[in-house]
Amino acid sequence: MNAINPVPGDALEDSVQHLSFRVRQARYALPIELVREIIEYGQVTAVPMMPSFIHGVINLRGNVVPVLDLAARFGFELTTPGKRTCIVIIELELDGNGQAQRIGLVVDAVDAVLDIDPRDVEQAPPFGTGIRTDFIAGMARDESGFTIILDVRRVLSLDDIRQLSLMQQAG
Amino acid sequence: MIEFQQPAPLRLDLTGSLTIYEVAEAREALRAAFAGARDGDWQLDLGAVDELDSAGAQLLLAAQRHVREAGGALQLNRAGDRVRELLALLRLNELLPGGDAHVQ
């Protein structure tokens, strides 16, 4: 899981390490500095009245951590856990407060650690990727095709989640 | 820091400070020096002592008593201003230079 997959050409100092993973066959990546750990898919406690992509919460060594189903967030059906399904625990600040939060993302499989050179990153095309364009920070090219680099903050936008929660509860 | 030198059998020259930080060490030096000559007329030269606090004064008092009890005496010489100021503040007259005329 930690194999380094070098980008063609020299490994430059400017390249940023990313974790690459799969959701429904497509390849995605996010900066490794956000990743805290990767755990097996296990028991998730559902939280009622939340948008369906908010899977629920899990007990991570005594801490209650929310879990998001990335596939559902992208608009697909809820993930049915398979052998390689895991939860990527990331940590980031959700609002301006300086308080970092841990959040788990359900993915179908985790691939590798990639060194991505910013020069190899292209803008997202307006269609064809299958997910909202604003979720995409960029597309990284390599021999096997494209990896979609996620704009994690947009994916976890609190405003979105709030609107969806309120809609869910009103409905 | 304190240093003891014994230029003559009943004389001790002290150099440095005699405060709470030095009294433990100083006591050992005094004890060793007095051993075997406890009843002598001891002279302590404080010319090179730059600092004295109550712990140091207490020790000097104990030293004086120690030799007195054996019939000896202890006199402080060349005490500088700071040393004298402290001793005067606490009215430790017996220790003041000129005090402790040998009673025997």
Place this chain on the structure above:
Amino acid sequence: MFNDEQWSQLLRGFIEEGRDLAKQAEEYLLVLDQEPDDEQAVHGLFRAMHTLKGSAGLFTLTPLVNFTHHLESLLSTVRDGERRLTAPLISLMLRCLDEIASMLDLIDPDSGELPVDEAHQAQLLDALAEQTGAPRAIAHEADDAAEDCARRGTLERCVGCDAAGAWHISLRFHPDLLRNGFDPASFVRYLGRLGEILHLETLAEQMPDLVEMDPESCYLGLEIALCSSASKAEIEDVFEFIRDFCTLRILPPDSALDDYLKLIQDLPETDERIGSILIASGLLTEHELAEGLALQAEVGDGLKSPLGSVLVEAGMVPPKAVNAALAKQQSARERPNRESSQIRVAANKLDELINLVGELVISAAGAQLQAQLQGSADCIESSQTVNQHVEAIREAALKLRMIEIGDTFNRFHRVVRDVSQQLGKQIRLDIQGADTELDRSVIDKLADPLTHLVRNAIDHGIESAEQRLAAGKPAEGRLSLNAFHDSGMIVIEVSDDGRGLNTARIREKAIERGLIDPQATLSEADTHMLIFAAGFSTADAVSDLSGRGVGMDVVRSAIDALRGSIEIESRPGLGCTFRIRLPLTLAIIDGFLVSLGDEHFVIPLELVTECLELDARLDSRYGYLNLRGKPLPCIDLAAHFELPSSAQGRRNILVVSLGRHQAGLIVDRLHGELQTVIKPLGLLFQHLQGISGSTILGSGQIALILDVASLLRQLQQHIDHEFRSPQPRPDLMGS
């Protein structure tokens, strides 16, 4: 004697204590504002200033000493009944306290320097001098007196001294004094600045031989005769820092013979030794000593009547002198025990402890579960004992976090005073429920919203004196703060007897700002709640008092963040009450565990009134059930949360009560009581209604904590919109 770091530490400690003292002083002053004759407040105020001055002196913070000295002089004339504290004088003194507070802030703890604005201080001091009619150079008089003493020579009785005698100070030091960095010599030096040391003896009778002694222990004692015009308290203050490391006895001049004799007996050294010191100090004559000791020996122990009376009978001492001396002794002894029974603890240390206790609760529960699975009786009993102790620790730890709201409430006296003066209104503040305890973090977050509400009441609520009189009300407006517990919630009320909310105007403004539709009909209560909407303000001018000009939405969001609620009760012309309800959100909760299908939920135990089995069914997620003849509104939680629930089997209902409302929560199974740690769900779930947090059960499973207030609100909304039809309701009991 102290190194720089130690000195800095001490100085920091002084600054902290100084702030406390200044705060205390302010509180006393505000009491005196209302009750000018409150003796306790006068004395308290005096003591605070006095202590502050003494400690400031130790650190040679001259401007501070000077300032407090002036305040102290003024206060002593008040204490002696020579003058009264008028309102302008109190205002002036409050400004002086502010100056002291800012001086404390200006002290550099590393260098010990205190830069002050001379001009500003001069202004205040001049104003004070004007008020007291005293010359400003008071501080120098004391120094002059001391110099006078010194000039007369060390052993002569000082003519400048008031009394015929001198103070006798007896000190016996704790062995650890020197080790802790203190040096008796420095205290003697300081004492010398209060007056003239007529006589001093250093005693070392307890000191073992050079060879046996511990050179770092202190075996010394001091007997001192001091000629000084200082007070006993001032002399005691010299030894403030070594209070724990010495036994201090002070006999004022003109002490009764009895006291000297008692001192002689109390001290470890021989009677003759001490007696001779007292004689050398001129406090006793040989005759008095001899007679006194002999008489005491005759009279024996356990005699209560003071020796003084015996001596009077024997014609040795004039009765008036004895009585005067005894009376003086009595008042000197009445040093009120201000030693606070509180200690300061760094907030983060407390948080850490609470965290650990929280984890302990969870792991103890896990251990107990394991024990039960193992089935060993000894193991189970053992883990139960552990749990009992954990419970006790938990209680104790939680109490550490609780603070009385009184402190916060009391701060508003100053606010009310200043603001009402500024606006030219007469307003009185009443406080009730000051001893209601809240969690520390809750109190912190309440300060701002409360300030907004108070300022709002003063600014907009309470009318000017003329308007009130014209309306037939007393000229003085009343603002009251109240706090109490009510079914597991804390209630805080801010009430005024002012003009109340203007419903029509609120409605107008709301329509103007597009907050409501002109055609909409809202109840009075709902209209009032509009003032919390963002962008709303009925103040035509943005008054600087409310700061941002629109304070109410800030209040609302602060209360929301505390997961509380706010309601308004207003009657036109009579006044307005804002009522805040807050959950007792402590880190650890006593709850009742239930389940819906596989999901577990916890309800705060204090809200649960009873639990019953349920045979009946509700037709929809909300409905009514018949509880002993009365209708009980109920929520079918499974339906409400859209969760699958077990179709067969008995179901259960939990009756909860919150304030005036009662409701039933229908669940699948009941699992009993538990205590556990609240784990917040985080920002992702902040808009979730009905759930206030989560917790980890002993099994590692997560249970969600129900927000009963929110559920009840949703239930209430549903009820309000429903047409109640008198249908036969399924019976809860019987059948």
